[in-house]
Amino acid sequence: MTTTLFQGGRVLTLDQSDRQYHDGCVLVRDDRIAYVGPRADLPDTPVDHLIDATGKLVMPGLVNGHTHLSMIFGRTLGPEKLLLDWLDQQLPMIGAFDGEAMYVAQMLGCLENLKNGNTSLVENLAAAHPDDTAMEDATFRALRDSGIRGTLARAFEGRNFLPDFMESLEDQARRVTALAERWHGAEDDRLRLSFGPLLPWCMTEEMYRETRALADRLGLCLHMHVAESPEFNRLIAKHLGRDIRQVELLHETGCLGPDVQVVAVSDVSPREVELLAESDTRVLLDPPTRLFWGTGFPAIHPFLDAGLTCGLATNGPAANCGQDLFESMKYACATAKTAKNDPQALGRYRALRMATSEGARAIGRGDQVGCLEAGLKADIITVDLEQAHLAPTLDVTAALVYSAKGTDVRDVMVDGRLLIENRKALFVDESALMRQAEEIARRCIREAGVDVSL
Ligand SMILES: [Zn+2]
Structure with a gap:
């Protein structure tokens, strides 16, 4: 069993009651969310991986x-x-x-x-x-x-x-x-x-x-x-x-x-x-x-x-x-x-x-993901709120919808597996993948006879 803890951030659950926690925690056990709530009520449990979410928003993917x-x-x-x-x-x-x-x-x-x-x-x-x-x-x-x-x-x-x-x-x-x-x-x-x-x-x-x-x-x-x-x-x-x-x-x-x-x-x-x-x-x-x-x-x-x-x-x-x-x-x-x-x-x-x-x-996955709730699959992201284009964050929902960008996302977890940590991919060599993509794209364009000047 593996446990990961998101700690120290503001947690936006987007659950039915729209609960939010200013100093919240999300505990993940294997592929599922085990606890969402205030840090003060976090159950005493050993943690394998700690993600410091200070200054960040923790929310559903x-x-x-x-x-x-x-x-x-x-x-x-x-x-x-x-x-x-x-x-x-x-x-x-x-x-x-x-x-x-x-x-x-x-x-x-x-x-x-x-x-x-x-x-x-x-x-x-x-x-x-x-x-x-x-x-x-x-x-x-x-x-x-x-x-x-x-x-x-x-x-x-x-x-x-x-x-x-x-x-x-x-x-x-x-x-x-x-x-x-x-x-x-x-x-x-x-x-x-x-x-x-x-x-x-x-x-x-x-x-x-x-x-x-x-x-x-x-x-x-x-x-x-x-x-x-x-x-x-x-x-x-x-x-x-x-x-x-x-x-x-x-x-x-x-x-x-x-x-x-x-x-x-x-x-x-x-x-x-x-x-x-x-x-x-x-x-x-x-x-x-x-x-x-x-x-x-x-x-x-x-x-x-x-x-x-x-x-x-x-x-x-x-x-x-x-x-x-x-x-x-x-x-x-x-x-x-x-x-x-x-x-x-x-x-x-x-x-x-x-x-x-x-x-x-x-898309038929409402019983798996979409909010932060104990029992659901652990698909979680963090968003860096400490940035000029998001400050001051008086209304965090307005900041997300009208001011935030995809590049503000810092950490990404799917099915309990951390895939991006502090914007670095953990599942692939990003530079090598981009070099390979550039080469293959040019080869396919050549083979298909596509006129790229149009
Ligand atoms: Zn389409």
């Missing part, structure tokens, strides 16, 4: 509900392109990946997420299939080795896409079944698998129905981009040959429900919000990336008014230029205020919960 770590090598490419043209530039590079390239991309992405305080993430992986499930296996190995709490949401493309990425329904079923057997629930349920269509015009209605049936058979969640922009809805209507919007299509094909996560939802009608709410579908919002593309952004308040469970996300590092969920909290509030012309449209407490406990519920 953040939940990044949606990203594309496989696109990390394209971070600086095409930032002023139209979204769909940008995809045409990015995807061939991923098509040139071998297992090593995918592993390094994923490890770099996990490192970036952990250094930003994101202890859980959902990696939405679109990849070619050069060797059946080699890309998914490489991704799972990186999630395993980095120590992060990760779900691989495997994308499916059935038509209108790059030939190397497309597959039949039979291949999807065979590959997802094999991956579920190998990886779903592995590492004491730290690793999970989910799946779903990447882009709606790459699907027929039959593909939606079959994908839903497969998810039911295997007990896996569906995770998919939905109504990202008005163009999405136009393309769906064009390719299906009838006047239908995406959430209506998901409703018709049975693809809504509490086990479904809809991502980047921006162009939805009031009726579609009702359909999402009636089915208790989970919503994942990525405001900085919506603003990055200039394709419109979700109002957010209709989802909140309808009682939906909402999480926050960064989306991919190439589509956001970072993995900073503090930025997503700030921009969620800013876009909600702008859309409603109301400074209270999304408050800081709700935004913080969307990045922690509510976000964990949105």
